[in-house]
Amino acid sequence: MTRLLLPLEHGPQVVHTPTEDALLHGLKRLPRRVQQVFLLSRLDQLGIADIAARLDLPLLTVERHLFQALQSALPRGEPLASIAGQWYVRLQSPEATTCERIDFRRWLDAAPEHLQAFEQTELRWRSLLAPARQLGQDGGYRNGRAALSMGGCSIAVGLGVVALIAFGLLG
Structure with missing residues (x-):
C-alpha cells in the first residue's frame, strides 16, 4: 500500500497529522498481530494477499488489521x-x-469533502513510514506468526509446570 491511489492534482494540502512521536505511540498501543501486519505492509511493501498467505490469515482479517493501524x-x-x-x-x-x-468512485464524486478526505488518508498513510521504521527496526515482525499473547504464554508456562511435576522435577 505504498502507491497513491489518486493523483494529487493540486499539490498536497496541509494535513494536520500528529507528530512522529504521537504516531509511534499510537502504533505501539496496537495489538502485536496488528503491528506485524502493518509493518509487513509498510516496511516490506507486501500486499494484502502476500501478508495473508505468510501469516495464514483470511484476507479480511489482514484488511481489518491494516485499517486498525x-x-x-x-x-x-x-x-x-x-x-x-x-x-x-x-x-x-x-x-x-x-x-x-x-x-467508491460514486462516493468520491458525491462531494468535494470525500476527495479531500481520501487524499488526506493517503498522506496519513505515508506519514506512518518513519514511525513504522522505528517500530520495526529490530525486524522481529518478520518472524512468522506474531509473538504469543500473555494468554498463550500463561498456558505454555502452566503446561510446562505440569510436565515438570509429572516428571518429578518439582514438588
Missing part, C-alpha cells in the same frame, strides 16, 4: 476520515470487486 493516525470523531480509511484499505485488496470500485 491506519486509524491510529486518523483524526478522532471525523466520520469522513474513517470512511476514507476503509476505502483506502479495501481498494488495496485483491478481493475488491468491480462493484466496490464503482461504489
